[in-house]
Structures are given as structure tokens and as C-alpha cells.
Amino acid sequence: MSEKEGIPPGWSYNPAAWGQRMPIVGLAMVGFGIATYMALFQLKVFDTVWEPFFGNDSRKILTSSVSELLPIPDAALGAIGYIADALTGVIGGTRRWRTMPWIVIMFGLAVGPLGFISILLVILQPVMFDAWCTLCLCSAAISVIMIGPAMDEFMASLQYMRRVKDAKVSLWKAFWGYKEVAGKVI
Amino acid sequence: MWAQILNALLGIWLMASPSILGFEKVAANNDHIVGPIIASFAIISWWESTRVVRLYNVLPAAWLLLAPWVLGYQSTTPIINDMLIGALVTGLSLVKGNITETYGGGWSAIWKSDSLHAREARKQPRV
Numbered sequence: 001m002s003e004k005e006g007i008p009p010g011w012s013y014n015p016a017a018w019g020q021r022m023p024i025v026g027l028a029m030v031g032f033g034i035a036t037y038m039a040l041f042q043l044k045v046f047d048t049v050w051e052p053f054f055g056n057d058s059r060k061i062l063t064s065s066v067s068e069l070l071p072i073p074d075a076a077l078g079a080i081g082y083i084a085d086a087l088t089g090v091i092g093g094t095r096r097w098r099t100m101p102w103i104v105i106m107f108g109l110a111v112g113p114l115g116f117i118s119i120l121l122v123i124l125q126p127v128m129f130d131a132w133c134t135l136c137l138c139s140a141a142i143s144v145i146m147i148g149p150a151m152d153e154f155m156a157s158l159q160y161m162r163r164v165k166d167a168k169v170s171l172w173k174a175f176w177g178y179k180e181v182a183g184k185v186i
Numbered sequence: 187m188w189a190q191i192l193n194a195l196l197g198i199w200l201m202a203s204p205s206i207l208g209f210e211k212v213a214a215n216n217d218h219i220v221g222p223i224i225a226s227f228a229i230i231s232w233w234e235s236t237r238v239v240r241l242y243n244v245l246p247a248a249w250l251l252l253a254p255w256v257l258g259y260q261s262t263t264p265i266i267n268d269m270l271i272g273a274l275v276t277g278l279s280l281v282k283g284n285i286t287e288t289y290g291g292g293w294s295a296i297w298k299s300d301s302l303h304a305r306e307a308r309k310q311p312r313v
Contacts, residue, residue, distance in 0.1 A: 009306035010290030015235075119226050126204075126218040144226045148233035155235055155289060158296045159303045166304060186307045 006095040008156045009186060015152040016097045016104070024111075024149050025089040031142040032082035034135050035075050038062060042073035050135065057131035064129055066121070074121070078139060081114040085146065097156040098186075100177040108154030111147050118143040160185070189281035190228045190240055196271050196278075197225025203267055212257050213264035220246050220253075224275055235289055240279045247275035 006014045014020070041049040042062055051058035061067070067074045088107035092100050118140035125132055164174040167185050174181045200221030204214035223246050231240035250272030254265040289295075290303030 008290055008303065009310060010288060010295075010301075010303035012288045115226070115230075119222050122201075122222045123219050126201075127215050140222075141229075144229050148230045148236045148239075151233070152235035152289065155293060155296070159290050159301075162296050163304055163307055166299065186310050 006093075006097075008097060008159065010159075011156065014094060015156050016092070016094050018094065020149070020153070021089055024146055025086050027142050027146050028082045028086035028089060031139055031146075032079055032086060034139045034142070035078035035082055038075035038135055038139075039073050039079055042067060042075055051133070053134055054132045058133040058135065060129055060131045061125055061133035061136060066124055066128065078114070078118070078143075081110065081117075081143075084110045085114065085150075089150070097153055098160050099182065101157040101161060101175050102177065104153050104157040105175075108150055108157075111143075111150040115143045115147045187232055187283045189278040189283060190231045190237075193228035193240070193243060193275050193278045194225050194232075196275055197221050197223070197228055200224060200267075200271055204264075207263055207267065209264045209267075210260055213254075213259050213261075213268070216253050216257060217264070217268070220250060228279075234285050234287055235292075237282065237285065238293065240282075243275055243279040247272045247279065250275070 006016060008014070037046075038049065040046055049058045049062060062073075062075070070077065085107070088103055088110050092103050097104050121136060122140045125136065161171060161174060164171055164181070164185050169181055169184050170178075174185065198221065200217045202221075203209070204217050209217065224243055227239050227242045227246075231237050231243075250268045253259075253272075254268050259265050259268075288302070290306065291298070291301035295301035295303055
């Protein structure tokens, strides 16, 4: 029964079900849209940036010294992060916590740093530049909201890897989802 | 979960209060740093599998109780604001709330042996 539905042993639901994953992928796509828009402003494709509350603040933030620390604008880096989240969220079937742990673990690891860097940038806005940027705050909120719902699947994959280890089966083969491992460990 | 929603709102209030109430620079900077941290930990703990993250908020909340004295705030409003939010966030972060789903033994089942998911897996027939 649970084998068919892909529910991990000891769980009451399947964290890799589409209903669990699609909202996260949707959020990542919204984040990708916002970050791409800001990156295009930073690359001077757009002359102005949308800012409903804080006047000239968004321009100040998006053209600040911090935003130019890296060879590419920081919003472009954010866009890459969001697309990585969306891709690692969408790839694989509803038993992927077991059939392809590498993608679930990559998904879990991709969501974390994006959220962390967003929070860091939210702190830097008022402290260093005495300004707020509405779209940056929206992007940060999205990246933080994505962390919680992504972690259950990550947990299921790590528990699976633990069972692989206890069964003395190759962790390497299980991580990459070798077919020969599938029958040995549930 | 309601407790962690309140904590997220308190974190966001901490971010906004320096501009709304007009705080001195040192208090404003402190609130601008601690506010997003509290809001983020609270939001992450909205979900059952990461509810444990609520406890991470005890540390920044305890700092809010000390900050006015360590950093030497001059005016009363930011002192009251920080102390009040620090006390509220500490209390609310200890509220676990309902956990309705089961998670194979949770995070600790990754490093502990013979946990729920391992016992359940043994009962299932091999393919």
C-alpha cells in the first residue's frame, strides 16, 4: 500500500507527492520572475525599477556597492538560485526520496543558502544604506517561506540513506539511485 | 503554529519599529539585524517537520532583553520595545503547537539507530 503511494516507512504522508512539491516550485518561479526583473534593471535594460513605498530607495539598494561585489549583479545570482530550486523541485517522480536521493538532497541544500543570503541582504539594506527595497523584501520572504516545506522530503531522503547504511549497502550507489539498491532497502 | 505566526509578526514589527517610532541609531541597527532573524526562524518553524527551529529564536530573543543595557540605549521607547518583544518571543518560541503527521522518527532518526522508520521498513516486504 505505502509502497504504491510512495509513503516512506513510519510516515503518514508522502513528502515527494506533487501536491507537496508544486507549491514550492511555484514559489521558486515567482521568485525567479522578481529576481530576473531586478537583474534586468541592474544590467540597465530597464531605466526604472518598481517601488511603491520607499521612493528612491530601491534604486539606491540595487545600485549599491554590495550589489556589485560580484562579476554579475546580485539579483542575477538570486535568479540562478531560484531556477536551481525550481529544477531540483520538479525533477523526479513521487518516490524520488528513495529512487534519486541526490536530487532531493541537492534540493534541500539549494533552498537553504538562498534563504540565508536573502536574510543577510535584508539586514544590510537598512544597516548599511538606510534604505528599503520592496521587491528585495518580497524575494527574501519567498526564499524563507520555501525552506520549511522543502525540508520534509530532505528528511525522508536522509532517513532512507540511514537505512542504506544500516543495511551495509553502498551509500554511493543508493545516493545516485542505482537500480540494484532498490530491492535491498526500502 | 499560531505562536510562530505571532513571532514572525513580532520580528517584522522589530524591523519596522525604528522608522515608525523614531529610534536612535544604535537601537535601530540592533532591531534591523535581530528582526529579520527572528522573523525567518519563526516562518521556517510554521511547518511541522521544521517546528524545532522555533527554539533557535530563544537566543536572539534573550539578546533583546540584554541589548538595551549592553549597547546603552539612551531613550526609553526602544528599551521598552526590545524588552517586551524579547519576552514575548522567548515565551512564544517555547509553544510547540499541534503535530498531526508522523515523520518516521524525525531528524534525530537520521543519527539514532533503531528508530521508527527503520522498524517500519523491516515490516515491509522486499520487492
